[in-house]
Amino acid sequence: MGDWVKTAEAVEADALPRVHEVHADPATPNAGNNPVPSGVAKTPVQKKS
16 A cells, blocks of 8 residues: 555545534435435445445
8 A cells, every 4th residue: 555545544534523514504404314325225235345
């Protein structure tokens, strides 16, 4: 694994915990409340990247 890959992984691992969903309208549903599309839900884990 190259140094740039290790750096990219570290940056991603640092940024992801700080991702938040913000809405101006509290009545707006969160993206996390939506059902997963059936094509994604029915795909075996082994076939997902």
